[in-house]
Amino acid sequence: MQTLFIGAGAMGGAILSRSLQAKKLLPENTYVTVKSEEHAYTLLEDFGVNASTQLPDLSTITTIILAVKPQVMKCVLDQLKDVPEGTIIISLAAGITLSTLSAAVPQAIWFRAMPNTPAAVGAGMTALTAYGEQAKPYTKQVVKLFEVVGVVSIVEESHLDCLSALSGAGPGYMFVIMDALADAGVRMGLPRDLAIKAAAQTMYGAGKMAVESGEHPAVLRDQVTSPGGTTIAGIAAMEKGGLRSALHDGVLACLARSNELGK
Numbered sequence: 001m002q003t004l005f006i007g008a009g010a011m012g013g014a015i016l017s018r019s020l021q022a023k024k025l026l027p028e029n030t031y032v033t034v035k036s037e038e039h040a041y042t043l044l045e046d047f048g049v050n051a052s053t054q055l056p057d058l059s060t061i062t063t064i065i066l067a068v069k070p071q072v073m074k075c076v077l078d079q080l081k082d083v084p085e086g087t088i089i090i091s092l093a094a095g096i097t098l099s100t101l102s103a104a105v106p107q108a109i110w111f112r113a114m115p116n117t118p119a120a121v122g123a124g125m126t127a128l129t130a131y132g133e134q135a136k137p138y139t140k141q142v143v144k145l146f147e148v149v150g151v152v153s154i155v156e157e158s159h160l161d162c163l164s165a166l167s168g169a170g171p172g173y174m175f176v177i178m179d180a181l182a183d184a185g186v187r188m189g190l191p192r193d194l195a196i197k198a199a200a201q202t203m204y205g206a207g208k209m210a211v212e213s214g215e216h217p218a219v220l221r222d223q224v225t226s227p228g229g230t231t232i233a234g235i236a237a238m239e240k241g242g243l244r245s246a247l248h249d250g251v252l253a254c255l256a257r258s259n260e261l262g263k
């Protein structure tokens with residue numbers, strides 16, 4: 001199997017490095033196309049992959065991971081017009097639909113995947129959609145590729161767009177919340193590094209607990225929240241400040257933007 005990454009930034013780079021570390025991809029069978037010579041050279045030095053600013057001979061490639069921004073996708077799709085029939089192409093781009101992708105390169109077997117950056121530490125969440133009956137037999141193989149970087153859910157395309165706004169962008173929201181919690185710590189007088197460590201470990205621990213227990217988050221919240229106690233006083237003040245509705249509005253604004261990018 002010869003795999004080509006087109007784009008190896010925050011997302012493509014995370015999947016690439018983790019897959020190589022886990023030896024699920026072999027450097028000699030892995031090709032990477034990026035925009036700058038300097039980046040290509042670093043990828044060659046760090047990972048030993050075939051990295052370049054030019055596409056390799058596409059007739060030798062079996063799987064392509066499209067990890068470029070939606071805004072440059074059209075230009076990249078133009079360069080893929082002549083891929084051999086049956087090449088598997090997986091687009092990570094937010095918003096761009098499978099029908100648009102397949103119209104540009106109809107002879108390919110298309111998938112959309114929506115991973116997130118915790119893929120870099122093997123704790124990613126990837127939503128995956130196959131395009132039509134012809135792609136279904138290849139789903140297991142594509143799932144395996146993304147299982148190296150975390151958990152995979154096979155979903156319908158409309159749900160993949162919703163998950164772009166929830167888990168795809170989600171680490172961004174989490175880091176804003178983490179930073180705000182750390183700021184609150186600093187405001188109380190804690191040293192910055194201790195405040196960040198406490199905020200990060202608390203989010204990590206809460207996420208791990210929710211995943212491992214499978215409990216509803218409200219049940220886990222209740223375990224922290226003594227009647228008349230301190231946590232409920234904090235939650236009440238946060239709710240008054242619009243925490244929940246801000247999160248709702250943020251996720252929906254993200255979905256709206258992803259729909260715009262797909263047009």
Ligand SMILES: NC(=O)C1=CN([C@@H]2O[C@H](COP(=O)(O)OP(=O)(O)OC[C@H]3O[C@@H](n4cnc5c(N)ncnc54)[C@H](O)[C@@H]3O)[C@@H](O)[C@H]2O)C=CC1
Nearest residue numbers: 007008009010011012034035067068069070092093094115
């Ligand atoms: N960053 C994230 O958290 C997530 C991103 N995505 C999707 O992944 C895709 C990539 O996003 P990021 O990794 O954040 O972007 P990025 O800006 O970090 O990386 C983009 C990569 O594309 C390369 N590139 C740009 N123009 C190119 C061209 N013409 N030919 C070949 N390579 C080219 C750049 O060299 C770079 O390696 C986007 O479509 C985004 O919607 C999906 C889920 C999460």
Ligand SMILES: O=C(O)[C@@H]1CCC=N1
Nearest residue numbers: 093094164168169170
């Ligand atoms: O902000 C973005 O465009 C990408 C898509 C999902 C997460 N980040």
